[in-house]
Amino acid sequence: MSRKDQIRDAYKTTGGQASFYDGMMTYSTWLGKAICRIVWNMDGEKNAAYLEKALSGIPEDFSGKLLEVPVGTGVLTMPVYQTLPRAAITCLDYSPDMMAAAQEKAKRLGIANVTFTQGDVGALPFADESFDIVLSLNGFHAFPDKEAAYRETFRVLKKGGTFCGCFYIRDECRRTDWFIRHLYQPKGFFTAPYETQSSLRERLSQMYENAEVTAVEGIGCFCCRK
């Protein structure tokens, strides 16, 4: 089975269990809290801190074009998009099952300015320099072809645009590294190789201007300008 198929199957199951996944991502269910603490060494405060850093590149009154890849179940971003009625937002994910949960949330929250596209971050179906912001939350540790993902997210971003988000980085929290290697990776949720904080900073500094990279436990948060 190809890496892409493995990842699609892993997230197919997750999409069908959106409330479990959402509870974990938002530190809001007892099981989700337990996983955050045990696997990620994060309490609610740290969980909120990494998300705030990852979203810091989106101005409060943003009214331009934003691409989110991968959107997943949309649990972290649909509430944000509800506050951006003048923005034109495009969400893309490889898994139709994960994205179905995001679409359902957008509908429930009455968000009309978001469109959804199934696709591969490694071959984005958009013209060069189409977006003012490219947002990527918790995606690069899952993407099978990371070089293509870096290349494509850069290509579709306008000059002067912002690339921001977060994902797992190794060597920050030994416990997290253990779980990734022994559980998340064999199950197909995560795909090696992984960045470290310094390799990510170096990579983004070579591609972008003002590359800020910080870590909250094993999550690397970044914000940079093309």
Ligand SMILES: C[S@@+](CC[C@H](N)C(=O)[O-])C[C@H]1O[C@@H](n2cnc3c(N)ncnc32)[C@H](O)[C@@H]1O
């Ligand atoms: C851990 S989830 C993150 C979702 C969401 N951004 C969040 O933070 O909750 C990873 C997502 O990456 C998607 N994905 C994996 N490989 C992909 C690819 N090549 N192109 C687009 N999406 C991909 C999966 O379908 C899954 O929804």
